[in-house]
Amino acid sequence: MRLSQPLSPLIVTPCLLLVLLAGIASAAIGGSTFALTLTDLFNAVLGDAQNLAAQLVLGDAQNLAAQLVLTIRLPRVLIAATVGAALALAGTLMQGITRNPLASPALFGLNAGAGCLLVLVQTGLLPVPLPLMLATALGAALAGGLVLMLGGGLQGRIHPVRVVLAGVAVTALLTAMTRSLLILDEQAQAVVDWLSGSLVDADWHHWQQLWPWVLPAGLATLWLAQPLNLLALGEEMAAGLGVSPRRLRLQASLLVVILAATSVAVTGPIAFVGLLVPHLGRALVGSDHRVLLPLVAVLGAALMVWADLLSRLLVFPAETPVGLVTALIGAPCFLWLAARQRGAS
Amino acid sequence: MSYLSIEGLQVGYGEKVIVPDLTLGIPQGKITALIGPNGCGKSTLLKAMARILTPQRGKVRLQGEDVHRMDSRQLARQLALLPQASITPDGVSVAELVGYGRAPWRSRWGRLSREDSTIVQQSLAQVGLTEFADQPAAALSGGQRQRAWIAMILAQQTDLVLLDEPTTWLDIAHQIELLKLMRSLNLAGKTIVVVLHDLNQACRYCDELVVLKQGQLQQQGSPAEVFTAELVRQVFDLDAKIYPDPVSDTPTLVPM
Numbered sequence: 001m002r003l004s005q006p007l008s009p010l011i012v013t014p015c016l017l018l019v020l021l022a023g024i025a026s027a028a029i030g031g032s033t034f035a036l037t038l039t040d041l042f043n044a045v046l047g048d049a050q051n052l053a054a055q056l057v058l059g060d061a062q063n064l065a066a067q068l069v070l071t072i073r074l075p076r077v078l079i080a081a082t083v084g085a086a087l088a089l090a091g092t093l094m095q096g097i098t099r100n101p102l103a104s105p106a107l108f109g110l111n112a113g114a115g116c117l118l119v120l121v122q123t124g125l126l127p128v129p130l131p132l133m134l135a136t137a138l139g140a141a142l143a144g145g146l147v148l149m150l151g152g153g154l155q156g157r158i159h160p161v162r163v164v165l166a167g168v169a170v171t172a173l174l175t176a177m178t179r180s181l182l183i184l185d186e187q188a189q190a191v192v193d194w195l196s197g198s199l200v201d202a203d204w205h206h207w208q209q210l211w212p213w214v215l216p217a218g219l220a221t222l223w224l225a226q227p228l229n230l231l232a233l234g235e236e237m238a239a240g241l242g243v244s245p246r247r248l249r250l251q252a253s254l255l256v257v258i259l260a261a262t263s264v265a266v267t268g269p270i271a272f273v274g275l276l277v278p279h280l281g282r283a284l285v286g287s288d289h290r291v292l293l294p295l296v297a298v299l300g301a302a303l304m305v306w307a308d309l310l311s312r313l314l315v316f317p318a319e320t321p322v323g324l325v326t327a328l329i330g331a332p333c334f335l336w337l338a339a340r341q342r343g344a345s
Numbered sequence: 346m347s348y349l350s351i352e353g354l355q356v357g358y359g360e361k362v363i364v365p366d367l368t369l370g371i372p373q374g375k376i377t378a379l380i381g382p383n384g385c386g387k388s389t390l391l392k393a394m395a396r397i398l399t400p401q402r403g404k405v406r407l408q409g410e411d412v413h414r415m416d417s418r419q420l421a422r423q424l425a426l427l428p429q430a431s432i433t434p435d436g437v438s439v440a441e442l443v444g445y446g447r448a449p450w451r452s453r454w455g456r457l458s459r460e461d462s463t464i465v466q467q468s469l470a471q472v473g474l475t476e477f478a479d480q481p482a483a484a485l486s487g488g489q490r491q492r493a494w495i496a497m498i499l500a501q502q503t504d505l506v507l508l509d510e511p512t513t514w515l516d517i518a519h520q521i522e523l524l525k526l527m528r529s530l531n532l533a534g535k536t537i538v539v540v541l542h543d544l545n546q547a548c549r550y551c552d553e554l555v556v557l558k559q560g561q562l563q564q565q566g567s568p569a570e571v572f573t574a575e576l577v578r579q580v581f582d583l584d585a586k587i588y589p590d591p592v593s594d595t596p597t598l599v600p601m
Contacts, residue, residue, distance in 0.1 A: 099432075226455035229434075230448055236428035239397050241501070242421030242449040286436035290454065 009291045012284050016298045023305035024081065028073045030309050076202040079210060080308040080322070081301035083263040084273055086214045088300025089221050090259040091274030092281070092293060093252045096228040100160050104275035105140070105260040108167040111269030112174035113143020114261055115195055119178050123185040133209060137261035144257065146170055194268040197323020199308055206266045213262040217255050218297060224252055225289040232287065270323045272330025273300055279337050303329070346409060348373035348536060349394065349505065354403035356393045362401070363389040364560035371555075376527065376537045378547040381557035382581050387540045388429070388509055390557070394538065395426040395507050407505065421449035425503040427494055429510050433483050439493050440478040443468055446500030461500075468499035472526060488519035495526060506530065508539040512546070524550040548572050548595045556580055572596040 087105060094103035105111055117139025120126040130138070147170050151163025182192060193200065227248045230238045235245045263270070281296040304322070307329060311322040347370025357363040364386040371377050379387035392398040394405050396412050405412045412420055425446075433442070446468070447461045457465070469475045472492040477485065482493055491511060498506055508527070512520040524546060531537050541547040547554060548568035556563040556571065558580045564571040577585045577598060584601040 223453060226448065226453060229455070230445060232432065232434040233442075233445065234428060234430055234432045236392070236395075236397050236426065237431045239417070240395060240421065240424075240426030240428065241445065242418035244417055282436065287434055288437070288441075 007284055009285045009295060013295060013298065016295065016302055020081065020298055020302040020305065023302050023309065024077050027077045027080065027305050027309040028069055030313070072203070075204045075207045076199055077305060077308065079202040079207055079266060080199055080304045082207075082210055082214050083267050083270065084277075084300035084302070084304025084307075085218060085297040086259040086263045086300075087270060087273040088277035088281075088296040088303075089218055089293060090256045090263075091276075092278040092289070092296050093221060093224070093228075093256050093259075094274070095278050096231065096289060097249045097252045098160070098163065099232065100163065101279070102164050102275070104278075105256070105264075106269060106271050106274060107164065107171070109143035109147045109170040109174065110140040110257070110260045111264055111271075112171040112178070113139040113141075113146075114264040115139070115269055116174040116178045116181075117142070118194075118265070119181045119191055122191055123181055125181065125185075133213075133262060133265045136265040137257055140261040140264065141257045143170055143174060144253070193321065196321040197268040197270040197326070198319075198321040199267055199311070200319055200321075202266065210262055210266050213258055217258040220255055221252075221293050222290070224248065224255070225293055228252070228289040229287075268321075268323060270304075271327045272334065273303060273326050276330045276334050276337075277303060280333070283337070346406075347371055348408060349538070350406045351390070351394070352404045352406065354390075354393060354405065355401045356389055356398050356403075357401065358389075358398075362560070364393070366403070367560065367562060368403075369555060369562055369565060371536070371538055372553060373536050374531075374534070375552040376531050376539065376550065377553040377555060378551035379538065379540045379555050379557065380542075380544060380547050381563075384559075385557040386560040387555075387557050389560075391426075391507055391509050391538065391540050395424065396420060397426070397428075418449050421501065421503070423503050424505045424507065425498040425501040426507045427498055427509060427511055429513065431494060433485075433490060435481075435483055437482050438479050439474060439482050439485065439496075440465055440469065442482045442493055443496045443500050446497040449501065464500050464502065465496075468496040471499055471529075472496045487514055488516070488522065491515060491519070491523060492526070495523070495530075499530070504534070505536045505538070508537065510540050510542060512541065512543070520546070544572070544577075545590070545597050548597065549590060549593050568596050572598075 091104040094105070094108065095101060114136035117126070117135050118132065121128070121130050121135045147163060147166045150166035150170070152159040178195070227238070227243045230241050230243045231245060231248060233241075238245050238248075260274070277296050277300045278292070281292050281299055285291050285295055304326070307325040308322050310329075311320045311325040314320045314325065349371035351367055351369050351371075354367045355362060355365055367390065379390060381387050389398065393400055394412070396405075396415075396417065399413055407420075407423060412424070443465045444457050444461065445455075447457055447464065448455055451457065451461065466475070466478075469478055472495050474489065474492055474496060477489065477493075482490070485493060495511075511523055511527070515523060520543075527537060527539065528550060539551065541551070552567060553565065554568055554571055555565050556576065563580050564576055572587065574585055574587050577583055577587070585598045586601060587596045587598055589595070590597040
């Protein structure tokens with residue numbers, strides 16, 4: 001399924017970083033009803049930002065373009081990149097600890113669980129005033145735990161097929177519950193947009209909620225990189241080399257819940273990034289997690305930033321939810337990867 | 346006290362007890378074979394020795410220390426395991442695979458020093474895979490792959506090596522090659538405990554037999570002492586005659 005020779009990460013990483021930067025720049029100025037230029041972006045970011053901030057506080061709207069970039073575009077693009085990286089890392093960790101190529105936050109019920117609990121809290125059916133982030137994290141953890149339990153995790157052995165079936169079933173059940181809740185409670189209609197994965201409302205406030213979780217968790221994944229490589233040799237081999245598979249799975253699961261739940265809380269469930277990006281990453285640089293993890297973070301970020309731009313251009317000037325765009329890009333890519341895998345074996 | 350001692354061990358999977366109460370000692374510097382019919386608990390015992398399975402009762406002590414209470418990384422510097430089911434990951438070269446054997450000795454990040462690379466080279470040379478170092482491990486043949494795993498265990502530089510049916514899936518020539526490699530490791534100073542299915546190979550290539558049936562110790566001793574027609578009938582329910590092997594003079598089983 002891989003390229004005959006994995007490419008050197010020294011070549012791939014700078015290329016991807018360029019793609020990411022170009023994506024951030026394009027997404028920051030593109031797809032807008034205002035005609036923004038690169039100069040506006042530079043002025044906004046590198047120019048006298050402090051001065052601008054002061055203007056914003058005073059409500060002085062002298063430089064509309066820069067203001068637009070600073071208050072609306074920049075947080076949105078940064079959030080897109082961070083969420084993309086977080087989902088890609090979560091997917092890579094999940095595929096690493098389950099040794100299941102289909103493992104991803106969406107397929108193992110994390111997204112559906114987060115969404116369901118969020119709707120429960122928002123509609124007031126669950127009479128506990130949980131903060132948004134905690135509700136999604138709890139929902140993701142509960143759903144993920146349930147999927148692993150049904151997949152045979154209790155007996156210490158996660159069955160590769162059973163766990164996928166459990167994921168599909170739990171996702172279907174939770175999605176159905178969420179939808180019925182939305183029908184019952186018309187107040188919750190605002191959640192519908194969120195449920196298809198959207199960056200429309202992303203602002204600095206969301207960014208403040210996002211990065212303090214994703215950054216430490218993202219860095220912590222690197223601490224698990226080599227143990228994940230050893231786990232790839234089989235559970236018993238890993239134990240023989242001094243890695244406790246159970247402890248490693250627990251640590252990785254905790255990071256997955258943090259990464260996936262904070263992302264879902266801000267943007268809603270976004271499909272295919274967590275599933276697809278790890279496969280693309282492995283096809284590019286091979287399966288050494290010490291290289292793979294940083295790479296998928298960049299790749300996921302770049303994919304999301306471009307998907308965000310596309311979501312604004314697709315039916316301009318209206319916006320398509322970014323979750324739909326990632327699914328539109330992701331599904332054909334995944335089919336292509338699957339077909340290539342068959343060709344190789 | 347023995348080098349590796351099993352004391353009142355009860356172990357199994359969940360509710361199912363495979364080994365109810367076992368006490369025995371494994372001598373240092375020898376090759377000990379665990380033999381017995383299917384389901385007798387020989388692999389279970391090996392996994393308990395390697396702290397893969399946690400005992401329900403009793404202890405496994407390596408030079409007096411309880412292996413189930415030791416730090417797993419520390420133990421991995423003294424005890425190496427070649428499990429039956431290991432996975433050769435995609436996109437990993439033979440040298441990288443062998444380098445994973447250095448993991449217990451290195452930082453969590455697993456960066457190899459120059460000294461580690463030398464050890465990897467030596468291990469590859471010892472199993473005769475030097476020329477395959479840069480090839481993908483997944484592309485090796487069955488026999489080569491098993492040798493690559495052995496090289497990984499060599500790179501781990503442990504005194505004790507546990508092998509769980511290392512000859513399964515190999516053709517006869519590669520089986521013998523592997524058993525000879527095992528002997529050369531032993532001559533280099535390693536204590537080896539191996540689960541084997543082939544009784545004649547166990548008699549020929551091992552110093553000590555541990556014969557198990559239904560999780561109970563039946564006999565322990567050198568092949569010449571314990572491997573008799575009586576034992577084979579009692580343990581395997583098989584009528585057989587025992588002759589000396591014409592090459593090595595060790596006992597050989599011929600079924601009736």
